Amino acid sequence: MNRAWIPVLVLAVLAVFPDVVHACPVCFDARDENRQAFLATTAFLSLLPLGMVAGAGLWLRKRTKEIDAEIDSETPSDR
Amino acid sequence: MVTESAAHEIEQRPEPVSRPKILADGVMGMLLFVFAEIMMFAGLISAHRIVRSQVAGEMWPPYGQPRLPVQETAVNTAALLVSGIVLVFAHLAFKKEASRARLPILIALLLGLVFVVSQGAEWVALLGEGLTIQSSTYGGFFYLIVGAHGLHAIAAILALGWASFELYKGRLTGSQLATVSVFWYFVVLLWPVLYLIVYL
Numbered sequence: 001m002n003r004a005w006i007p008v009l010v011l012a013v014l015a016v017f018p019d020v021v022h023a024c025p026v027c028f029d030a031r032d033e034n035r036q037a038f039l040a041t042t043a044f045l046s047l048l049p050l051g052m053v054a055g056a057g058l059w060l061r062k063r064t065k066e067i068d069a070e071i072d073s074e075t076p077s078d079r
Numbered sequence: 080m081v082t083e084s085a086a087h088e089i090e091q092r093p094e095p096v097s098r099p100k101i102l103a104d105g106v107m108g109m110l111l112f113v114f115a116e117i118m119m120f121a122g123l124i125s126a127h128r129i130v131r132s133q134v135a136g137e138m139w140p141p142y143g144q145p146r147l148p149v150q151e152t153a154v155n156t157a158a159l160l161v162s163g164i165v166l167v168f169a170h171l172a173f174k175k176e177a178s179r180a181r182l183p184i185l186i187a188l189l190l191g192l193v194f195v196v197s198q199g200a201e202w203v204a205l206l207g208e209g210l211t212i213q214s215s216t217y218g219g220f221f222y223l224i225v226g227a228h229g230l231h232a233i234a235a236i237l238a239l240g241w242a243s244f245e246l247y248k249g250r251l252t253g254s255q256l257a258t259v260s261v262f263w264y265f266v267v268l269l270w271p272v273l274y275l276i277v278y279l
Binding site for chain 1: 101110133
């Protein structure tokens with residue numbers, strides 16, 4: 001059985017469900033400025049930790065490669 | 080019992096290469112702490128943004144509340160930023176010769192003290208004008224966000240004071256200075272963001 005459609009269905013339910021139960025502050029607000037503030041802060045708080053972890057990961061990867069290159073240049077090759 | 084061929088194989092193995100640490104333990108610990116603190120301030124900033132957007136008629140600061148001293152705080156901001164730059168020079172000087180970092184660290188420390196004392200004087204003036212933590216959400220957010228940063232600034236001054244003391248005693252290591260510097264840079268770089276959000 002092809003289950004590839006399940007993630008799509010889950011995503012659709014997650015996207016529509018808050019709208020149906022009026023549980024989404026980003027979807028309903030009389031004031032457009034308030035709605036935008038909710039949207040902006042949701043994006044900000046979601047992306048900031050991901051950005052920090054990704055940044056730290058990339059830096060560690062770069063630093064590891066530099067150290068590996070230093071070790072390779074110091075150790076004599078067995079070839 | 081090790082056979083002759085196994086012993087020979089062990090002898091043939093290359094010596095394990097000792098890898099230097101990517102980051103000193105102290106720096107790594109401080110970075111994790113700073114990440115957590117960034118998220119705390121991100122939460123405060125987000126709450127401030129939402130509450131501000133809910134104020135009717137975009138009246139911010141709310142009617143009857145004193146205005147924040149934007150220009151005086153800009154001078155404090157400059158002092159704090161300069162302290163961060165001076166600490167970069169201290170770090171570079173430390174790499175050449177530890178004792179050369181004494182003066183720049185002391186200057187950074189003094190600039191940090193100028194910032195905290197000026198902020199304290201500003202708070203006293205604002206309290207006198209009627210802006211308290213309970214006077215409005217404006218006052219509440221001001222004292223919460225700026226106060227949280229102020230506590231971090233005081234902690235950074237204590238840490239840099241300790242580093243300066245250790246340096247005079249000739250006991251400060253490079254990783255200790257780096258650890259303290261990470262926290263100081265966090266305090267310095269966070270402030271302009273808070274200044275833009277809270278004061279302007």
